[in-house]
Amino acid sequence: MGRLSGTTQVISSGERKAIETAAIIAAKLGVDIEVREEMHENDRSATGFLVPDEFEAVANQFFGQPHISIRGWERAVDAQRRIVGEVEHVLARNRPGDVLFVGHGGVGTLLYCHYSGLEIDRGHDQPAGGGCFFAFSSHGRRVLHAWRRLEEL
Numbered sequence: 001m002g003r004l005s006g007t008t009q010v011i012s013s014g015e016r017k018a019i020e021t022a023a024i025i026a027a028k029l030g031v032d033i034e035v036r037e038e039m040h041e042n043d044r045s046a047t048g049f050l051v052p053d054e055f056e057a058v059a060n061q062f063f064g065q066p067h068i069s070i071r072g073w074e075r076a077v078d079a080q081r082r083i084v085g086e087v088e089h090v091l092a093r094n095r096p097g098d099v100l101f102v103g104h105g106g107v108g109t110l111l112y113c114h115y116s117g118l119e120i121d122r123g124h125d126q127p128a129g130g131g132c133f134f135a136f137s138s139h140g141r142r143v144l145h146a147w148r149r150l151e152e153l
Contacts, residue, residue, distance in 0.1 A: 003153050004029060008097025011090055013039035013104060021131070022102040039086045041104035042079040046072025059106070063122035076120050080110035087111065091138050099138065108132075116143045 007029050012022035014037040022033045042062065050058060058070055066076035083103070090099060101111075109125045115136045118124055126132035131150035136143045 004098070004100060006098045007031065007100050009034065009090070009095060009099045010102065011036055011039070011099060012102040013037070013041070015040060015104065018102045018104065022100075025100065025102070034090075036086050036090070038082055039101070039103050039107070042076070042106045042110075043074035060122055062106070063109070063120055063125070066120040076110060079107055080114055080120060083107040083111050084114050108134075112143070112147070115141050 004025065007025075008031060010022050010026040010029065010031055011034050012018045014035050018039075019033065019035065026033045047058065058073070061070040062073055062076055066080075069075050087101060090101075105126060109122070110120060112118075112126075112134050113120050113124050116124070126134075126147040127149070132147045133150060133153065134143060134147050135145055
């Protein structure tokens, strides 16, 4: 699988779409999936479904005011701390091979900001329109490349 040929661990959030994506990739790699429930997307349950325009406006506030709970959503700084904690827990096991984390857009952007040494800002979000990925080194935690489309895997 090209870029993923050295992958020995596939870690997924517990959300159905993430697990389905992880299962396809893991099957091709011949590895098992580990589900980590705390890798979930930022908690937006306070508002439930929002129509797209309203969602985008609230998401902009979420990233723009990371220390404030916007309309009851989990604060961006808390979601970032949670997702980084999950990733660091997995990486601390120091197993051989690469690790693929399969998750969600919002917390993916928060993770990208953390490992890039950037402030939380939606300007660092992945491109709209489908799945994306970035890579960072497990040693030194240095971002190797910014967002790319999954089709490039």
